[in-house]
Amino acid sequence: MRVVCVIPARGGSKGVPGKNLAEVGGLPLVVRAVRAARRAGTVEEVVVSTDDPGIASAAGDAGARIVMRPAELSGDTATSESALLHALGLLPGLPEVTVFLQCTSPFVDPDDLDAAVLEVLDGKSDVVFSALESHEFQWALGDDGLTGVGHSASFRPRRQDRAPHYRETGAFYVMRTRGLMEHGHRFFGRIGVRAVPPVHAVEIDTPEDLAVARVLAPLADRPEPLDVDVLVTDFDGVHTDDRARVHQDGTESVSVSREDGMGVARLRGAGVPVLILSTETNPVVAARARKLGVPVLHGISDKASALAGWLREAGHDPRRVAYIGNDLNDLGCFTLVGWPIAVPHAHPEVLAAARLVLSRPGGGGAVREACELILQSKTLPNEGK
Numbered sequence: 001m002r003v004v005c006v007i008p009a010r011g012g013s014k015g016v017p018g019k020n021l022a023e024v025g026g027l028p029l030v031v032r033a034v035r036a037a038r039r040a041g042t043v044e045e046v047v048v049s050t051d052d053p054g055i056a057s058a059a060g061d062a063g064a065r066i067v068m069r070p071a072e073l074s075g076d077t078a079t080s081e082s083a084l085l086h087a088l089g090l091l092p093g094l095p096e097v098t099v100f101l102q103c104t105s106p107f108v109d110p111d112d113l114d115a116a117v118l119e120v121l122d123g124k125s126d127v128v129f130s131a132l133e134s135h136e137f138q139w140a141l142g143d144d145g146l147t148g149v150g151h152s153a154s155f156r157p158r159r160q161d162r163a164p165h166y167r168e169t170g171a172f173y174v175m176r177t178r179g180l181m182e183h184g185h186r187f188f189g190r191i192g193v194r195a196v197p198p199v200h201a202v203e204i205d206t207p208e209d210l211a212v213a214r215v216l217a218p219l220a221d222r223p224e225p226l227d228v229d230v231l232v233t234d235f236d237g238v239h240t241d242d243r244a245r246v247h248q249d250g251t252e253s254v255s256v257s258r259e260d261g262m263g264v265a266r267l268r269g270a271g272v273p274v275l276i277l278s279t280e281t282n283p284v285v286a287a288r289a290r291k292l293g294v295p296v297l298h299g300i301s302d303k304a305s306a307l308a309g310w311l312r313e314a315g316h317d318p319r320r321v322a323y324i325g326n327d328l329n330d331l332g333c334f335t336l337v338g339w340p341i342a343v344p345h346a347h348p349e350v351l352a353a354a355r356l357v358l359s360r361p362g363g364g365g366a367v368r369e370a371c372e373l374i375l376q377s378k379t380l381p382n383e384g385k
Helices: 029-039 053-061 080-089 110-121 177-183 207-220 258-269 283-292 303-314 328-334 348-353 366-378
Strands: 003-008 045-050 065-068 097-101 127-134 138-142 145-149 165-176 191-195 230-233 274-277 321-325 339-342
Touching: 003 029, 003 080, 003 110, 029 045, 029 053, 029 097, 029 110, 045 053, 045 080, 053 065, 080 097, 080 177, 097 110, 097 177, 110 127, 110 165, 110 191, 165 177, 165 191, 207 348, 230 303, 230 366, 258 274, 258 283, 258 366, 274 283, 274 303, 303 328, 321 328, 321 366, 328 348, 339 348
Parallel strands: 003 045, 003 097, 045 065, 127 191, 230 274, 230 321, 321 339
Antiparallel strands: 097 165, 127 165, 138 145
């Protein structure tokens, strides 16, 4: 193999406990890293080096080869290079190029990985790293106070007149393998840079960084095919705008979208089952389900248990199920399925846990949008890697 990607992912983390299994956009960070590497056309194999069985299981399910790291390479003082060299030493042969990818950078574009790899393969550079281009004025504090870094305090040229400098994002480093083994370090020879956009430069070191990444995920993530076998939806806030009209006699009514009805009909016509699951006891929920021709479970206090039972009885693989929700009582269902989906006005915790945030609002085409994404996936070829 010419190109192998190694992802070090140990279990210990002081800043964010369990960090490499923390979810961003509904996926653990280690899974996001594996998927980004596997989608890069130049990468032939992805290896995850870990000391943690949970990380090993998640990464293996995502398609990575697992290398269990010994204790002496798993502590706080162990270098990333030591994990890389250990993993490479266990491969049947040395690759020409090694990609070092870090889970702490959740938004890696496979196209950036490919561009960096090709620069090394073509002989233009021995090392290429991801970085954020910057024209900022930086300062360093020394014994004599603050001094400008790379600029004079008395001269303030315009941004367009200043040469850029680069800040490492920590996301990836692409290296000639023999150079890495010879020097024992990620930087050697001719060094190149792959500039990435600011939204891809996020690095998670603190709980606050993790919270920011979760908010950015709907904007930063490249859309994926919504390849599932079943669609389950909440009712209020998903099929409706989460408002109810109370009439003089105490009865309630809601507004729904005809677009959603057409989407459900098209999805059912393609053989994809749809279920409505709701805590609401209002008869309107059952009435809407009858109109759509889909089964309904409503008046349910424990939605996660009800969903688990329904999936088990129907024989559906939860990993191939999408669930659309909007509020805190949907979070239990989110943990069960492969595709937790939120409407855009959902509770912040629901948005953070979602793998996909729809663009259309509840009661205004959200269900239709999800149905169309599922239908599109049925016409796409399966991912080849």
